[in-house]
Amino acid sequence: MLQQLDMSSAEFLHELEKTRTFTDKVCQQFGWEYRPMHDIVEGVQLGLARHKLLYGKRFCPCYMVEPDENKPGKYKSVDDRICPCPQAINDEVPNEGKCHCGIFCTPEFVKAHS
Numbered sequence: 001m002l003q004q005l006d007m008s009s010a011e012f013l014h015e016l017e018k019t020r021t022f023t024d025k026v027c028q029q030f031g032w033e034y035r036p037m038h039d040i041v042e043g044v045q046l047g048l049a050r051h052k053l054l055y056g057k058r059f060c061p062c063y064m065v066e067p068d069e070n071k072p073g074k075y076k077s078v079d080d081r082i083c084p085c086p087q088a089i090n091d092e093v094p095n096e097g098k099c100h101c102g103i104f105c106t107p108e109f110v111k112a113h114s
Contacts, residue, residue, distance in 0.1 A: 005053060007050075012053065015052055015053050019045050019048045019052065022058065023044075023103065026104065027104065030089065030104070031106075031107070032093060035104075035109075044101045045103070047060075056074075057082050059082055059083070060082070060100070060101060063077050064077065085100075088101075
């Protein structure tokens with residue numbers, strides 16, 4: 001069942017600001033840039049903040065989150081996608097220039113798609 005959050009609540013807006021700081025730090029740490037499409041960046045940040053509040057982790061918003069049958073009360077994402085996911089770090093960004101969600105890109109990808 002899909003859980004609802006009030007995206008205008010102080011709690012959500014605070015988490016969204018923390019998520020923006022988090023994604024800024026990810027870009028800085030890996031030498032990545034945001035995709036030059038603000039709606040994609042904003043959508044992924046909203047999804048990450050939502051998942052953090054609902055499930056306790058910034059699970060990738062592009063993949064399903066489900067209860068972890070081995071850990072009651074805990075959740076897991078399909079394909080173990082917690083931002084920044086190993087797939088983005090080790091494969092997607094280096095080989096495709098962007099992660100699956102499209103929020104993080106190489107500077108070369110951004111330059112070619114601006």
